[in-house]
Amino acid sequence: MKTLLGCIADDFTGATDLAGLLARSGVKVSLRLGVPDEAPSGTAPFEVIALKCRTAPVDEAVAECRAALAWLRAAGADRFFWKYCSTFDSTSEGNIGPVAEALMDNLGAEQTIYCPAFPENGRSIFMGNLFVGQQPLAESPMKDHPLTPMRDSNLMRLLEPQVTRPVGLADRLTVAQGVNALREKLDSLATDGVAHVVVDAVANEDLGIISAACRDMTLLTGGSAVAMPLPELYRADGRLAADAPAATTPDLEPGAVILSGSCSAMTNEQVAAYGPAAPSLRLDPLQLAEDGPGPALDWLAAQPAASNPLIYATARPEDVRAAQEQLGVAKAGALVEEALAALAIAAFETGIRRFVVAGGETSGAVAQALGLSRLDIGAEIAPGVPWTFSRVKGEDIAITLKSGNFGNEDFFATALARLEE
Numbered sequence: 001m002k003t004l005l006g007c008i009a010d011d012f013t014g015a016t017d018l019a020g021l022l023a024r025s026g027v028k029v030s031l032r033l034g035v036p037d038e039a040p041s042g043t044a045p046f047e048v049i050a051l052k053c054r055t056a057p058v059d060e061a062v063a064e065c066r067a068a069l070a071w072l073r074a075a076g077a078d079r080f081f082w083k084y085c086s087t088f089d090s091t092s093e094g095n096i097g098p099v100a101e102a103l104m105d106n107l108g109a110e111q112t113i114y115c116p117a118f119p120e121n122g123r124s125i126f127m128g129n130l131f132v133g134q135q136p137l138a139e140s141p142m143k144d145h146p147l148t149p150m151r152d153s154n155l156m157r158l159l160e161p162q163v164t165r166p167v168g169l170a171d172r173l174t175v176a177q178g179v180n181a182l183r184e185k186l187d188s189l190a191t192d193g194v195a196h197v198v199v200d201a202v203a204n205e206d207l208g209i210i211s212a213a214c215r216d217m218t219l220l221t222g223g224s225a226v227a228m229p230l231p232e233l234y235r236a237d238g239r240l241a242a243d244a245p246a247a248t249t250p251d252l253e254p255g256a257v258i259l260s261g262s263c264s265a266m267t268n269e270q271v272a273a274y275g276p277a278a279p280s281l282r283l284d285p286l287q288l289a290e291d292g293p294g295p296a297l298d299w300l301a302a303q304p305a306a307s308n309p310l311i312y313a314t315a316r317p318e319d320v321r322a323a324q325e326q327l328g329v330a331k332a333g334a335l336v337e338e339a340l341a342a343l344a345i346a347a348f349e350t351g352i353r354r355f356v357v358a359g360g361e362t363s364g365a366v367a368q369a370l371g372l373s374r375l376d377i378g379a380e381i382a383p384g385v386p387w388t389f390s391r392v393k394g395e396d397i398a399i400t401l402k403s404g405n406f407g408n409e410d411f412f413a414t415a416l417a418r419l420e421e
């Protein structure tokens, strides 16, 4: 069916997060890994294109986002969402502002909003200042981010050097007065030529008001939370038909494989918690450097599919450091990613159709190896981590791609159980 809302996300896990929140409405949401090569067909009411352009050179990011926009327009979308991180991750050059401005140019939009707030996850905006929990952004751990250190908490000041047209604020006092007050404020800012409006939100109710007031803007920008009410609003407006395609779960053979390449603290706990329940194999980068993935492939082939085996390179920081010292950071990472990608293919070849993957980069490697380009969003396993359904060589598969710290200790078992419901 015709796409109603076309979303562009600046990284993969951000795209999954947004897709998962939109899918809470029960409507079909489809996630594309990169701009599809082929013209749109069989599109969902909500389409999300995942790019990897958060820290790309500005020109590259803008070109990619323009290409994504063109594809989404061809899919029929006439409303668009530019999704970036809830901590406004960007440098003084971009890419949040330049991409927004380029999309506005293409769409002929005079104004857009910026609302990265996600109160449930401790991201709130007051008087244009972004808070991470109780800390101003610039005092939060984001101040030391290796690629996008955030050294100012004021979103207007962060945005101004990134855009050419005026930046303004609709503050909490206006938002708290409700939908009409916010609309009036946006109109009066538009009359003054303000193209880029930061909007305060400190609580969930604020997001409801903002989405309602802005649902007819051609372009919205923000974190995932402000988009969450849109499906219900579209339903109320009659834009989303009652019989719009819903998310469906394909019939899949039993048997899963869990592949973990994340070394985050949470993933370490998840591996420890799941380990005793199923056959598990630890991958050691040093051994992979010697022997390649052959022994692990043999091990996997010997496991009954119904045993839902776990294969992990997940290790404690000191072990990771030791491997990196011997092999180099990039080589150690690549060996693990290549092995897990090869194991995913082998698992598929032996008939496994359910995949749990832990690690952002690891997910990218596995998704690429399996040749995934489209994921239909299914049930949420943990906040921000849904099951997704895709096709490999004409066969339905289920795959969940979990980045580092997401999910609780029981994530792997919870994921497998969720698919049975």
Ligand code: ADP
Pocket: 261, 262, 263, 264, 267, 284, 285, 313, 314, 315, 319, 320, 321, 323, 324, 332, 333, 334, 335, 336, 337, 358, 359, 360, 361, 362, 363, 402, 403, 404, 405
């Ligand atoms: P996260 O989402 O937790 O950041 P990623 O998959 O993005 O996880 O990143 C983890 C990186 O660490 C990957 O490149 C992976 O190949 C690498 N890696 C995994 N296990 C080890 C290990 N034991 N030693 C060194 N590097 C590892």
